[in-house]
Amino acid sequence: xxxxxxxxxxxxxxxxxxxxxxxxxxxxxxxxxxxxxxxxxxxxxxxxxxxxxxxxxxxxxxxxxxxxxxxxxxxxxxxxxxxxxxxxxxxxxxxxxxxxxxxxxxxxxxxxxxxxxxxxxxxxxxxxxxxxxxxxxxxxxxxxxxxxxxxxxxxxxxxxxxxxxxxxxxxx
Amino acid sequence: xxxxxxxxxxxxxxxxxxxxxxxxxxxxxxxxxxxxxxxxxxxxxxxxxxxxxxxxxxxxxxxxxxxxxxxxxxxxxxxxxxxxxxxxxxxxxxxxxxxxxxxxxxxxxxxxxxxxxxxxxxxxxxxxxxxxxxxxxxxxxxxxxxxxxxxxxxxxxxxxxxxxxxxxxxxx
Numbered sequence: 117x118x119x120x121x122x123x124x125x126x127x128x129x130x131x132x133x134x135x136x137x138x139x140x141x142x143x144x145x146x147x148x149x150x151x152x153x154x155x156x157x158x159x160x161x162x163x164x165x166x167x168x169x170x171x172x173x174x175x176x177x178x179x180x181x182x183x184x185x186x187x188x189x190x191x192x193x194x195x196x197x198x199x200x201x202x203x204x205x206x207x208x209x210x211x212x213x214x215x216x217x218x219x220x221x222x223x224x225x226x227x228x229x230x231x232x233x234x235x236x237x238x239x240x241x242x243x244x245x246x247x248x249x250x251x252x253x254x255x256x257x258x259x260x261x262x263x264x265x266x267x268x269x270x271x272x273x274x275x276x277x278x279x280x281x282x283x284x285x286x287x288x
Numbered sequence: 289x290x291x292x293x294x295x296x297x298x299x300x301x302x303x304x305x306x307x308x309x310x311x312x313x314x315x316x317x318x319x320x321x322x323x324x325x326x327x328x329x330x331x332x333x334x335x336x337x338x339x340x341x342x343x344x345x346x347x348x349x350x351x352x353x354x355x356x357x358x359x360x361x362x363x364x365x366x367x368x369x370x371x372x373x374x375x376x377x378x379x380x381x382x383x384x385x386x387x388x389x390x391x392x393x394x395x396x397x398x399x400x401x402x403x404x405x406x407x408x409x410x411x412x413x414x415x416x417x418x419x420x421x422x423x424x425x426x427x428x429x430x431x432x433x434x435x436x437x438x439x440x441x442x443x444x445x446x447x448x449x450x451x452x453x454x455x456x457x458x459x460x
Binding site for chain 1: 325328334335336337338339342343344374375378400401402403404405406407408409411412413414415416417418419
């Protein structure tokens with residue numbers, strides 16, 4: 117797992133949070149996990165395909181999510197309703213989209229899936245044989261944790277329909 | 289609106305793959321359409337499609353079904369869902385989706401699939417936001433696997449940016 121893949125996501129999150137809600141972020145300690153992720157209240161899941169493949173997950177608490185959407189939409193949200201869910205999913209979408217532009221500039225062409233939102237604390241999300249790089253982004257409204265589990269696609273699977281799960285040693 | 293034509297490739301692929309891998313013959317249950325959140329069963333395999341058809345597909349099942357499938361695939365009684373068994377269930381989702389995407393490409397919809405992500409734990413809430421989900425339960429002797437499809441025709445396509453046609457040079 118290449119740590120360089122993480123920076124575009126951190127930079128993009130920084131820029132998007134600043135642009136959308138004028139909130140600055142500071143980067144917490146980086147860690148690498150091989151076990152399943154146990155979810156926080158809200159998790160936005162977006163897949164990456166093409167030259168990089170894998171998944172990026174953004175985890176945050178209800179409290180932080182509500183503060184984020186309140187600022188993004190300029191009205192107070194007290195409940196994590198459909199509109200709030202859509203706002204948080206969109207936030208993940210925009211950060212990831214921006215990160216892929218940066219990745220493209222670094223020579224990695226990627227395409228992203230629409231976001232999926234998982235609500236509920238304590239669920240385990242396994243990225244299987246993809247180790248996850250985890251970095252908490254601390255803001256005055258709470259943490260947004262970025263989990264990145266990607267690897268470079270091997271040339272023969274690139275753009276193919278089948279993505280084999282167990283490419284020996286890849287992503288380790 | 290969710291397009292039903294995307295469903296059959298997944299159902300056919302699931303029939304074929306489960307028959308080949310586990311020997312189980314499936315029976316298709318009643319089709320449903322849901323707009324609200326999906327409250328997870330014990331196990332959910334999540335994959336995304338990106339391209340001329342885009343969105344997310346879930347395969348959900350209870351623990352007894354997962355164990356029955358894995359026991360058949362590995363030809364030995366599997367009593368708990370250890371990492372190897374988890375990987376096998378995820379791989380099943382991967383193979384079904386890969387096969388479905390080949391069928392979709394025959395129908396004129398090119399797509400690339402993401403690697404699978406596995407969600408462990410019942411009761412989490414997954415939202416596909418503005419994507420309604422087609423739901424089809426597939427029943428067999430050992431239990432039931434439910435396919436949830438949240439797909440739409442993609443705006444994006446899988447034409448590589450390097451292959452995009454260059455516009456004609458303007459006449460001077």
